[in-house]
Amino acid sequence: DTEVTQTPKHLVMGMTNKKSLKCEQHMGHRAMYWYKQKAKKPPELMFVYSYEKLSINESVPSRFSPECPNSSLLNLHLHALQPEDSALYLCASSLSLGQGGTDTQYFGPGTRLTVL
Amino acid sequence: SQQGEEDPQALSIQEGENATMNCSYKTSINNLQWYRQNSGRGLVHLILIRSNEREKHSGRLRVTLDTSKKSSSLLITASRAADTASYFCALYNQGGKLIFGQGTELSVKP
Numbered sequence A: 001d002t003e004v005t006q007t008p009k010h011l012v013m014g015m016t017n018k019k020s021l022k023c024e025q026h027m028g029h030r031a032m033y034w035y036k037q038k039a040k041k042p043p044e045l046m047f048v049y050s051y052e053k054l055s056i057n058e059s060v061p062s063r064f065s066p067e068c069p070n071s072s073l074l075n076l077h078l079h080a081l082q083p084e085d086s087a088l089y090l091c092a093s094s095l096s097l098g099q100g101g102t103d104t105q106y107f108g109p110g111t112r113l114t115v116l
Numbered sequence B: 001s002q003q004g005e006e007d008p009q010a011l012s013i014q015e016g017e018n019a020t021m022n023c024s025y026k027t028s029i030n031n032l033q034w035y036r037q038n039s040g041r042g043l044v045h046l047i048l049i050r051s052n053e054r055e056k057h058s059g060r061l062r063v064t065l066d067t068s069k070k071s072s073s074l075l076i077t078a079s080r081a082a083d084t085a086s087y088f089c090a091l092y093n094q095g096g097k098l099i100f101g102q103g104t105e106l107s108v109k110p
Helices: none
Strands: A004-007 A010-013 A018-025 A031-037 A044-050 A053-057 A064-070 A073-079 A087-094 A111-115 B005-007 B010-014 B019-024 B031-037 B043-050 B055-058 B061-066 B071-076 B085-092 B098-100 B104-109
Touching (some): A010 A018, B010 B019, B043 B055
Parallel strands (some): B010 B104
Antiparallel strands (some): A031 A044, B031 B043, B055 B061
């Protein structure tokens, strides 16, 4: 199974809502990532988990809260978002953290988030 | 910055033609990767070329790497409409982060 799944595919939320994005992989990967991608731009790294511990936080606002309940699951909790947070949110996983710079990252299909 | 810079930003060709995309970077690398993204979808890893390799093939894809010029190219031969997508080069920086180039938007017309 070389698949990373993400739910939901689409999400529309108001600025006062609380919602969560979910990501799952069963490839035995120990590194998992959240990226944010705006239209016609490359993905931008938000968070990295390695062995279920937060390894990198790219100075993301606290209204985004990641969680890694176990080695297969990654959540992104959303609260009090702004319209400019509307984007495609991508989850990815790799065998390990890319310190050696050789690990391929496998991406999920993304969640298209719209904040009204 | 270690980020790859790609050109062209957009490329439109007819089915059956070849498509070439280029990526330039500024620092030393261990390897360079290419990813494809269909519209509004996740990225798919295409190929990884190591710094000691000059050329690598995968099906209709050919990737070259010139470390002296700090550049790489992705060639798609005999393109198909299904190749329509955005293509990104990507490099790991020293902090272990995968940094993507700005991408080339390829349109293959039937």
